[in-house]
Amino acid sequence: MESNRLFHKFPTPAWINNANVRTGGVYLSGAMFSLGFFLFLDAAVFSHSALNGSTIHITFVDWIPLICSTLGMTVINSIEKSRLNSDSFSYSGNGVAWKARLVLFLGFALIAGGLAGSVCVLVLNYIVEEAQGRTLWMGVANCLGNALVMLSCVVLWVSQNMEDDFQYTLSL
Amino acid sequence: MAAGLKTIIALSFVLAIGFLLVILSAALFHNYLTLLVVATYVIAPLPNFICAKCANPDDFMGDAGYAVVDFGRFVTGFLVVMGIALPVMLAHCALIQVPAMAMSIIGGLLIYGTIISFAQFFKEEQDF
Numbered sequence: 001m002e003s004n005r006l007f008h009k010f011p012t013p014a015w016i017n018n019a020n021v022r023t024g025g026v027y028l029s030g031a032m033f034s035l036g037f038f039l040f041l042d043a044a045v046f047s048h049s050a051l052n053g054s055t056i057h058i059t060f061v062d063w064i065p066l067i068c069s070t071l072g073m074t075v076i077n078s079i080e081k082s083r084l085n086s087d088s089f090s091y092s093g094n095g096v097a098w099k100a101r102l103v104l105f106l107g108f109a110l111i112a113g114g115l116a117g118s119v120c121v122l123v124l125n126y127i128v129e130e131a132q133g134r135t136l137w138m139g140v141a142n143c144l145g146n147a148l149v150m151l152s153c154v155v156l157w158v159s160q161n162m163e164d165d166f167q168y169t170l171s172l
Numbered sequence: 173m174a175a176g177l178k179t180i181i182a183l184s185f186v187l188a189i190g191f192l193l194v195i196l197s198a199a200l201f202h203n204y205l206t207l208l209v210v211a212t213y214v215i216a217p218l219p220n221f222i223c224a225k226c227a228n229p230d231d232f233m234g235d236a237g238y239a240v241v242d243f244g245r246f247v248t249g250f251l252v253v254m255g256i257a258l259p260v261m262l263a264h265c266a267l268i269q270v271p272a273m274a275m276s277i278i279g280g281l282l283i284y285g286t287i288i289s290f291a292q293f294f295k296e297e298q299d300f
Contacts, residue, residue, distance in 0.1 A: 026242050030249025037250075038257035042264055049265045160242065 025159030029152045033073075036148030040066055043141040046134070054135040056125065062142055065117035069146050072110025073153040079104055081161060111150050118146040179293065187286040193279030197272040205262055206276035209255055213284040216251035217291060219244040255280045 047058040084100050125131075126139035197206045223244025256277055263273035 023245065026245040027249040030246035031253040033246070034250040034253035034257060038254065038261055042257075042261040045261060045265045045267070049267065051266055156242075156246070 022159050025155055029156035029159065032148050032152035032155060036145040036152065037066070039141050039148065040145035043138040047138055052135065054131060056129060056131055056135055056138070058138060062121055062125070065114040065121060065142065065146050066149065068110050068117060069114030069149040072107045072114060073149060075107035075110060076104060076153055077156055077160070111153060115143075115146045115150055118142045183286050183289055186282050190279045190282030190286065193275045193282070197275035197279065201269055201272045203268050203272065205268055206259060206272055209259055209276045209280040210283065212251055212255040212258060213280045213287070216248055216255065216284060217287050219247040219251070252284065255284065
């Protein structure tokens with residue numbers, strides 16, 4: 001019981017421990033990531049197309065939040081889940097769980113920083129400059145894209161945590 | 173066994189119609205950006221195939237294979253949505269016209285459906 005305490009705060013309904021739901025979750029996560037990425041890519045292409053009548057363009061600075069979110073997603077989902085709970089399994093010295101949680105925190109910080117950065121870009125580059133209509137949408141799309149990447153990360157994380165229960169029923 | 177001659181003929185017809193739609197969407201409007209959809213949908217099933225070969229999901233004693241399979245599924249989901257999102261994006265930014273977008277999306281989905289159905293039929297045959 002003690003080893004499982006990190007996940008005890010999030011009780012999951014019974015239908016979620018199903019191999020098909022798990023597979024679908026991973027597909028859904030990829031789809032949401034793609035949607036978020038293309039939402040922002042659309043804004044970036046639009047800003048350099050002939051339709052953009054304003055002087056506001058998307059530069060590398062606008063890309064930084066999305067890059068942070070993607071890096072954070074990679075970091076979070078690269079951690080092996082069993083490392084988070086188990087100090088007893090330590091192959092490489094003491095405090096593996098502590099180090100794993102530190103890396104996990106870094107990943108969450110990167111994702112939250114990405115979302116906060118996109119809001120920051122929206123306020124500084126668009127709302128303060130009093131952008132209207134489709135120009136304002138470029139900033140909003142940045143926020144939405146980052147939020148979708150974050151959601152996709154959550155879906156992937158939840159799907160991968162189903163794995164343990166699924167394997168448990170298999171090995172019974 | 174499950175895939176008879178009629179099924180193969182029907183699937184190849186669907187594949188041909190899909191390619192016809194995509195090529196028409198490019199050639200009618202003299203704008204060859206929509207051909208990217210074909211590339212996307214041809215690549216889309218590959219990560220799943222490759223990762224399924226790399227990992228052995230039946231071996232549940234070792235859990236190393238799950239990450240590779242999941243990565244393949246993630247990339248597949250990404251590419252399938254990309255096949256729809258790419259023409260929508262191009263049309264939204266006025267790089268292609270809206271009819272070209274509709275034709276390339278429908279054609280791309282037909283191509284992808286054909287590839288998936290073929291893979292499904294081959295899998296059925298191997299089970300015997």
